[in-house]
Amino acid sequence: MPPHLAGREGEIKEFRELLKQDPILRNLILTGLRGVGKTVLLDTLRPVAIQEQWGWVGTDLSESASITEDRIAIRILTDLSVYTSDLTIAAKTRQIAGFHREDQPAREALTHQVILRIFNETPGLIADKLKHVLELVWGAMQSHDQRGIVFAYDEAQNMADHAEKNEFPLSLLLDVFQSVQRKGMRFILVLTGLPTLFSKLVEARTYSERMFHVVFLDHLEAAASREAILVPIREAKCPFQPTDQAVGAIIKITGGYPYFIQFVCKEVYDIWLRVGNRSIPIAELLAKLDVDFFSARWAKATDRQRDLLRIVAQLPTCDAEFTGLEIVACSKQFLRKPFSSSHVNQMLGSLQDSGLVYKNRHGKYSFAVPLLGQFIKRQTEQDLTT
Numbered sequence: 434m435p436p437h438l439a440g441r442e443g444e445i446k447e448f449r450e451l452l453k454q455d456p457i458l459r460n461l462i463l464t465g466l467r468g469v470g471k472t473v474l475l476d477t478l479r480p481v482a483i484q485e486q487w488g489w490v491g492t493d494l495s496e497s498a499s500i501t502e503d504r505i506a507i508r509i510l511t512d513l514s515v516y517t518s519d520l521t522i523a524a525k526t527r528q529i530a531g532f533h534r535e536d537q538p539a540r541e542a543l544t545h546q547v548i549l550r551i552f553n554e555t556p557g558l559i560a561d562k563l564k565h566v567l568e569l570v571w572g573a574m575q576s577h578d579q580r581g582i583v584f585a586y587d588e589a590q591n592m593a594d595h596a597e598k599n600e601f602p603l604s605l606l607l608d609v610f611q612s613v614q615r616k617g618m619r620f621i622l623v624l625t626g627l628p629t630l631f632s633k634l635v636e637a638r639t640y641s642e643r644m645f646h647v648v649f650l651d652h653l654e655a656a657a658s659r660e661a662i663l664v665p666i667r668e669a670k671c672p673f674q675p676t677d678q679a680v681g682a683i684i685k686i687t688g689g690y691p692y693f694i695q696f697v698c699k700e701v702y703d704i705w706l707r708v709g710n711r712s713i714p715i716a717e718l719l720a721k722l723d724v725d726f727f728s729a730r731w732a733k734a735t736d737r738q739r740d741l742l743r744i745v746a747q748l749p750t751c752d753a754e755f756t757g758l759e760i761v762a763c764s765k766q767f768l769r770k771p772f773s774s775s776h777v778n779q780m781l782g783s784l785q786d787s788g789l790v791y792k793n794r795h796g797k798y799s800f801a802v803p804l805l806g807q808f809i810k811r812q813t814e815q816d817l818t819t
């Protein structure tokens with residue numbers, strides 16, 4: 434967690450509004466590029482939910498968790514059991530052996546073991562079993578002063594259906610939540626992940642479009658960036674205070690991206706501690722960022738992919754979105770061997786697989802890593818001067 438979470442008040446408010454729904458019609462997706470602050474915002478929503486009398490369960494969704502329908506169901510039940518072990522249901526009537534044989538009505542706690550047992554004993558498909566457990570939990574919650582349960586999953590872009598293996602874990606998750614929400618149960622999904630997440634959900638189930646409210650986290654605005662830089666320094670009573678000019682320089686280098694703000698502020702602080710000079714060494718900071726953050730990603734690209742990425746970096750809209758056609762046209766201008774349209778499409782596909790670009794729902798592409806265009810331009814300048 435950052436010492437101060439800057440500029441996400443709007444998103445927190447939107448989450449609070451979603452918690453007021455009854456029945457639940459909209460779930461939440463928090464999406465955005467790497468390092469923009471999805472995970473820390475998700476962590477911040479937890480106490481908000483608890484304050485509003487909601488339970489909170491969930492974890493990171495690794496690829497292995499969503500490989501089969503059974504695995505995703507077990508994942509959900511395991512997360513759920515942490516919350517439900519305080520709840521009880523009427524146990525099956527047991528015959529107690531003794532002097533007077535009598536029926537003893539008993540209650541049992543919804544522990545992990547009990548939940549799994551109920552799941553396994555329920556007939557039907559995995560979705561039916563899961564729905565049955567959720568219904569049971571909803572019933573058991575009614576005597577408690579709780580409004581509902583938030584199911585929060587980070588890195589949800591890892592989820593996928595696997596038609597070739599006849600396994601549809603992603604569709605299962607969507608079907609189950611849509612079904613229990615329709616019955617009026619207040620179980621809400623909060624999924625976070627890279628920008629491919631929403632298209633993946635819509636591809637699996639078109640109704641996802643209506644089922645989710647999508648919040649796209651972007652870089653911090655100037656005022657929030659200033660806060661992210663200055664509040665931690667103030668609260669920790671640091672001996673150095675950056676000047677307005679220094680703050681402006683940090684915002685410019687980082688583009689307001691939270692991960693970069695944190696990285697650059699730490700570097701600046703270390704340098705100031707070491708050398709005592711209070712200026713901002715822009716060139717050195719960019720060089721460090723290039724080595725520590727970008728170069729490993731750049732190294733993975735082939736020579737031809739780098740040619741293509743350099744062309745993209747020339748496009749005036751490279752920081753927003755671009756199309757294959759624009760790349761083809763620009764390559765005619767700059768390359769002796771320009772790219773054909775099919776080659777560009779194929780390469781964009783492989784660059785998407787390696788996490789450097791992503792395709793949005795309108796068929797346009799964007800860099801999947803913040804400020805990648807600027808890095809590529811710096812690399813190109815460096816290559817030209819060496």
Ligand SMILES: Nc1ncnc2c1ncn2[C@@H]1O[C@H](COP(=O)(O)OP(=O)(O)OP(=O)(O)O)[C@@H](O)[C@H]1O
Pocket residue numbers: 434435436437438439440441465466467468469470471472473474661691692693695
């Ligand atoms: N609003 C914010 N204010 C200040 N710092 C922030 C803010 N959001 C994120 N940070 C800092 O930026 C860094 C990246 O945040 P986080 O890990 O949440 O990003 P992410 O979007 O989950 O990244 P990834 O896609 O790699 O999982 C963290 O070190 C975090 O402390």
Ligand SMILES: [Mg+2]
Pocket residue numbers: 471472473587
């Ligand atoms: Mg994260």
